[in-house]
Amino acid sequence: xxxxxxxxxxxxxxxxxxxxxxxxxxxxxxxxxxxxxxxxxxxxxxxxxxxxxxxxxxxxxxxxxxxxxxxxxxxxxxxxxxxxxxxxxxxxxxxxxxxxxxxxxxxxxxxxxxxxxxxxxxxxxxxxxxxxxxxxxxxxxxxxxxxxxxxxxxxxxxxxxxxxxxxxxxxxxxxxxxxxxxxxxxxxxxxxxxxxxxxxxxxxxxxxxxxxxxxxxxxxxxxxxxxxxxxxxxxxxxxxxxxxxxxxxxxxxxxxxxxxxxxxxxxxxxxxxxxxxxxxxxxxxxxxxx
Amino acid sequence: xxxxxxxxxxxxxxxxxxxxxxxxxxxxxxxxxxxxxxxxxxxxxxxxxxxxxxxxxxxxxxxxxxxxxxxxxxxxxxxxxxxxxxxxxxxxxxxxxxxxxxxxxxxxxxxxxxxxxxxxxxxxxxxxxxxxxxxxxxxxxxxxxxxxxxxxxxxxxxxxxxxxxxxxxxxxxxxxxxxxxxxxxxxxxxxxxxxxxxxxxxxxxxxxxxxxxxxxxxxxxxxxxxxxxxxxxxxxxxxxxxxxxxxxxxxxxxxxxxxxxxxxxxxxxxxxxxxxxxxxxxxxxxxxxxxxxxxxxxxxxxxxxxxxxxxxxxxxxxxxxxxxxxxxxxxxxxxxxxxxxxxxxxxxxxxxxxxxxxxxxxxxxxxxxxxxxxxxxxxxxxxxxxxxxxxxxxxxxxxxxxxxxxxxxxxxxxxxxxxxxxxxxxxx
Numbered sequence: 001x002x003x004x005x006x007x008x009x010x011x012x013x014x015x016x017x018x019x020x021x022x023x024x025x026x027x028x029x030x031x032x033x034x035x036x037x038x039x040x041x042x043x044x045x046x047x048x049x050x051x052x053x054x055x056x057x058x059x060x061x062x063x064x065x066x067x068x069x070x071x072x073x074x075x076x077x078x079x080x081x082x083x084x085x086x087x088x089x090x091x092x093x094x095x096x097x098x099x100x101x102x103x104x105x106x107x108x109x110x111x112x113x114x115x116x117x118x119x120x121x122x123x124x125x126x127x128x129x130x131x132x133x134x135x136x137x138x139x140x141x142x143x144x145x146x147x148x149x150x151x152x153x154x155x156x157x158x159x160x161x162x163x164x165x166x167x168x169x170x171x172x173x174x175x176x177x178x179x180x181x182x183x184x185x186x187x188x189x190x191x192x193x194x195x196x197x198x199x200x201x202x203x204x205x206x207x208x209x210x211x212x213x214x215x216x217x218x219x220x221x222x223x224x225x226x227x228x229x230x231x232x233x234x235x236x237x238x239x240x241x242x243x244x245x246x247x248x249x250x251x252x253x254x255x256x257x258x259x260x261x262x263x264x265x266x267x268x269x270x271x272x273x274x275x276x277x278x279x280x281x282x283x284x285x286x287x288x289x290x
Numbered sequence: 291x292x293x294x295x296x297x298x299x300x301x302x303x304x305x306x307x308x309x310x311x312x313x314x315x316x317x318x319x320x321x322x323x324x325x326x327x328x329x330x331x332x333x334x335x336x337x338x339x340x341x342x343x344x345x346x347x348x349x350x351x352x353x354x355x356x357x358x359x360x361x362x363x364x365x366x367x368x369x370x371x372x373x374x375x376x377x378x379x380x381x382x383x384x385x386x387x388x389x390x391x392x393x394x395x396x397x398x399x400x401x402x403x404x405x406x407x408x409x410x411x412x413x414x415x416x417x418x419x420x421x422x423x424x425x426x427x428x429x430x431x432x433x434x435x436x437x438x439x440x441x442x443x444x445x446x447x448x449x450x451x452x453x454x455x456x457x458x459x460x461x462x463x464x465x466x467x468x469x470x471x472x473x474x475x476x477x478x479x480x481x482x483x484x485x486x487x488x489x490x491x492x493x494x495x496x497x498x499x500x501x502x503x504x505x506x507x508x509x510x511x512x513x514x515x516x517x518x519x520x521x522x523x524x525x526x527x528x529x530x531x532x533x534x535x536x537x538x539x540x541x542x543x544x545x546x547x548x549x550x551x552x553x554x555x556x557x558x559x560x561x562x563x564x565x566x567x568x569x570x571x572x573x574x575x576x577x578x579x580x581x582x583x584x585x586x587x588x589x590x591x592x593x594x595x596x597x598x599x600x601x602x603x604x605x606x607x608x609x610x611x612x613x614x615x616x617x618x619x620x621x622x623x624x625x626x627x628x629x630x631x632x633x634x635x636x637x638x639x640x641x642x643x644x645x646x647x648x649x650x651x652x653x654x655x656x657x658x659x660x661x662x663x664x665x666x667x668x669x670x671x672x673x674x675x676x677x678x679x680x681x682x683x684x685x686x687x688x689x690x691x692x693x694x695x696x697x698x699x700x701x702x703x704x705x706x707x708x709x710x711x712x713x714x715x716x717x718x
Contacts, residue, residue: 038402038406038717039380039384040380040383040384040402040403040406040408041402041405041406042384042406120552123550124550124551124552124555125546125547125550125551126545126546126547126551126555126559127555145547145549145550146550147488147549147550148487148488148547148548148549148550148551149549149550149696150549150692150693150696150697233488234490235689236488236490236549236689236692237487237488237549237692237693237695237696238689238690238692238693238696238698239689239693240693240696242689250685253376253377253380254681254685255681255682255685255714256402256681257717
């Protein structure tokens with residue numbers, strides 16, 4: 001009994017903070033999604049599922065969900081492929097590898113807002129760094145209006161997000177790779193495994209936990225991405241880069257529809273929950289202990 | 291063990307840094323309190339929370355003059371960028387921690403605050419009688435005044451006089467002349483019109499400048515009929531307006547990659563004389579002159595009219611701010627507002643922001659570039675359109691215009707705007 005008391009005293013402060021600042025707001029978000037709260041007026045009406053009915057008939061929401069999923073899937077695939085490649089290249093404890101690892105990690109430390117502003121300049125059609133460089137190398141034909149072309153803009157935004165956070169993905173893979181004991185490789189080598197089969201049969205299963213973390217985290221980050229888009233395109237041109245986060249912000253603070261925005265937030269929560277569950281379930285099975 | 295020690299070392303460093311941060315944060319508020327003069331008598335502190343507009347530049351000076359005259363009142367001014375302001379003020383109001391005076395925006399934008407009961411009714415103030423009609427209207431809801439109008443903004447064409455003179459172009463007074471002038475400028479190798487449509491608010495400048503002549507001059511009840519449901523954007527003059535707007539682009543009168551260019555870049559292009567005209571707020575003149583003091587600038591209303599027809603101006607009174615309904619110092623706040631309406635104070639800030647007065651009895655010497663606009667205002671004017679629309683329409687229109695530039699058909703845009711209007715009107 002005394003033990004129980006000690007446990008509780010340790011858990012209670014964290015639990016209280018967690019409840020007060022996370023659980024309560026999240027639950028009240030669910031509640032507000034059932035009201036017509038405008039974010040200002042203290043009087044709100046309970047309107048049941050009206051917000052959700054409206055949401056399913058709102059073409060902006062459909063467009064935002066499509067954009068959100070496109071961003072999330074692209075981000076997850078590209079960041080993992082690139083992150084793993086970089087990690088494999090940066091393996092080892094040599095000086096260059098160590099410097100390069102830090103180098104790739106630098107963008108992670110910068111704020112997404114600053115990065116958004118910088119890249120908005122890089123992408124600028126008339127005097128931006130990117131087009132100027134392309135022209136300097138005689139590749140004028142490749143110069144584009146990167147953020148102004150509504151077919152391209154979403155990929156331009158995705159690229160910046162990849163550039164921003166690929167270092168983080170890489171570091172998790174590096175950690176995973178370093179935790180693989182060298183005797184396993186030696187055994188595989190003695191058994192005559194080639195480089196590819198060594199990666200496929202030894203490395204990959206053993207770093208599966210990093211894989212799970214990276215896929216799930218990047219998917220969640222991809223679904224939620226807001227600041228980069230907000231600064232670079234604000235969802236434009238038109239609605240071509242408007243994802244659920246931008247739409248939610250707009251509904252909540254520009255249109256004063258806090259209730260409706262809450263229902264969008266709930267939908268986002270559901271999407272994240274479903275994707276994470278599927279991924280964790282599917283990926284956990286591949287993990288092996290060593 | 292070594293690892294462990296290194297970790298504790300780092301943790302300690304972090305802790306110290308955090309402590310230092312909080313310490314400085316506490317320190318600054320402490321200092322302010324200590325510095326307040328007149329401790330013996332209870333001093334009234336008026337809290338002002340204002341969005342960063344050109345108004346915030348003169349506020350410290352005006353506040354200083356006010357405090358000098360009223361030693362019993364101290365003004366605590368806090369400002370924030372517009373986006374941030376809009377979110378923060380809503381939270382402050384909802385949580386009951388509201389400033390005494392804060393920025394509100396003219397027209398329907400302030401109405402949700404009125405409806406929620408956050409704004410004090412200022413109709414009984416002596417300055418109300420001195421307001422121009424349009425200023426009073428945009429500061430009111432259901433016949434009651436809720437904000438202090440302080441100046442008027444205009445949208446029109448800012449142009450480079452030297453380029454016009456070199457090419458022998460006169461200020462155009464109708465649409466055909468405007469197109470002809472643009473063609474001449476383009477043929478000379480200069481971009482006729484600079485626009486930065488990457489920033490969504492820029493998309494509205496041309497339609498806002500067109501609408502007073504195209505719609506409201508002949509049909510002043512357009513918006514009333516929109517609310518009544520007997521008028522729609524679809525099938526209205528809007529179709530022609532948008533076609534003419536797009537035609538400017540098709541003729542190559544805008545800078546290239548107009549959707550990827552930001553407003554700042556467009557202004558830079560204008561300041562470096564790569565562009566002959568831009569359609570924007572008259573307030574930009576100051577910024578352009580700062581970037582290039584040698585420019586000779588002029589401004590004329592966008593002449594979206596046939597030859598012989600009169601051209602109306604897009605003009606909008608702007609509000610300084612409103613008073614919190616439950617303020618603890620209503621008398622002091624009203625006193626401050628009244629102070630701002632004094633002719634000599636109004637003249638001071640109007641000339642500092644180079645803006646037109648919102649009071650009938652105040653005159654001010656403005657930048658010579660605005661001479662033509664001063665005359666044009668007398669012909670006729672209508673508000674920036676969002677002042678009358680439900681707050682849902684403007685953003686939808688901005689997005690839709692970008693989409694139209696990217697290839698969306700104009701009727702689809704107008705349909706979306708109609709829907710936004712109905713949605714918003716039903717919520718009001």
